[in-house]
Amino acid sequence: MDFGEALNIRMDEFAAACTQCGKCFEACPMTGPAGIGDAEPKMVLSGIVDLLRGNAGNAEAESWASACSSSGYCIEACDYGVNPRTMVRLAHFASTRLRDGDAVKGNAMKSFRAMAKSVRVISRLQLDSEVIDKLQPPPGRSRPQTSPDVSFYTGCNAHKTPHILILCLEVIRAMGFTYEVVGGPTACCGVFQFLSGDGETSGRAGLSTLRQIDEIGAREKLSWCPSCQSQFDEIIIPNHEKMTGDSDFALTPFFIFLERHIDQLEKLLVLPVRKRVALNERPGYPGVVRAVKRILQSIPELEFVELNVPRAGLMSNYLTVAPKFKDELREQEFKAAADAGVTTLATIFHACHRELCHFEERVAFEIVNVMELIGQSMGVKAEDVYKRLKMMSEVEAMMDDCSDLLSRHGLDPNEARDVLLADQLAAKPLQGRFVENDRR
Structure with missing residues (x-):
């Protein structure tokens, strides 16, 4: 079969x-x-x-x-x-x-290539080659003789916000686990091809990545991206079981892994984080939201605030099909956060962070990823270069900021400019009475 x-x-x-x-x-x-x-x-x-x-x-x-x-x-x-x-x-x-x-294969290839180009360019405008190689190790690389405790599957698009992934690896290491990373466009879950109607190519990509993860031999197989998690849970793994009868493969969302080892993590959360924090929640994986709240409540002096607002989507970009609805949900959340007097709105997932982070200059609170709060309590920091770039008003300013890396990676300036422009326009500036220039 x-x-x-x-x-x-x-x-x-x-x-x-x-x-x-x-x-x-x-x-x-x-x-x-x-x-x-x-x-x-x-x-x-x-x-x-x-x-x-x-x-x-x-x-x-x-x-x-x-x-x-x-x-x-x-x-x-x-x-x-x-x-x-x-x-x-x-x-x-x-x-x-x-x-x-007959157009599905061409559509699938176009979709995948657009993603791969965007990831390649945006990650290289933030990181040097050494760090990129650690976050996107090539398939077939040599491995240590002893299997690591953890395999960490990053997916593809998370590499646009690499500071999040860097912090994840710092946490895994600090907790005393050895790890290997699988990720980037050479380890695709197949979702882009699946959404284009190309089951054959989707399966080839997803099953190849499944083998990459499985061959590491780690005791725990972790994933970061909820889109990849959903593609594996609902499409790749069940089909793999149909094809082989093997029902042993499973991926665990990263935050659920952290909650499972909360006793080890809490020993690292020692520095106070004096912030009033609300969470940008997504209902697709409720266990992840529960785990994140449990972790935040373990951080010394962090005050967690529940926002009573509607929630939808696996990530923010999953609502793009209904742009007006998407904007309305964002405005309701921002207003509720401002009314609650939060200092911080924390995103969970990378796509949500990409689409929300640049609003920080227009609202009365900071917008960070939850991994930054965990890192702050551990005394670990990774700069959010993506947010710094996205908050710039002009693409040429971004190009100037990244000129050194642009040159070192040998990137085509015109291609980089086009990618940055497209990504900068992913979310429109927000208007509303709760938007403030001053920061609390």
Whole structure:
């Protein structure tokens, strides 16, 4: 059995298991933003099942599948043990494959290459070659004879904010664990190809990365990126089990690993962090949010504040399909944080940090990643160069700031300028009464 056959079998299984009751649709936060909030839930689910069976479905089902932000509220809503998030993702894959036909491979290649170029350029405008090689070790590298305690799978796009990954490795090391890193575009989870409807290439990429991680032989296999975690949990690992019968492979989200070893971590959290902190939460992996809150509450003198605001999306960029909704959620969160008098809004994931960090100059609080707070309590720091660049008003100022690294890495200035411009425009400046120039 190959990967494509495994995908088809799983789609058939989901289609047979779904009762089309519609409760998952009712729990979804994206139906209104997608313009299908008034649709009849059972009719939409009938279309989802039709898509899974290789047919055209209906317009509402296609809209819902396209709008899925992987928030995960649908999972608890299902009374029949079906994972609706996976089901809808598979329906979107089937719809894209049917619609684009022979174009899927070209679309997948274009999507992957755009990501790889962006990661290559942006990471090299922040780091020298030695650090890049540590964070993105090439496949087939020589390994020590003894397997490490931990393999740390970073994914691809996290390398745009490398200070986060550097801090993760510092924490793993300080806790007394040995580790090896797998990451960068040569260790792709296959999500870009999957979203383009190319199951064959997605499977080849994801299974290759699975082997890279597994061959390290570490006792614990950790992941950073929730998008990669979801792709492995819902697509790559179940298909691998169908193909091989092997059910032993699993990835553990990084923060859940830290919570599991909280006694060791707490011994390192010794320096006070006198900040009033709110969290930029994402509901897709609630166990990760729980773990992060537990860790923050272990930091001396840090005051944690809960914000009562709507949450959606696996990461911020998963809401791009509904830009108005995305902006509204961000404004509500910023207002709630300002009203609560926080000094700090902490992001959990890299994509959220990329899209929010530059608003720091426009709001009354700092915007940092939670790893920076952990590092501060440990006495460890890694500069957020990405935020420094993104807060610059002109791309030419970014180019000047990075001129030394631009030259050392032999990057094409025109290519770098185009990548920086595209990334700088990932989020629009925020307007609103709670936006302040002065910082608390």
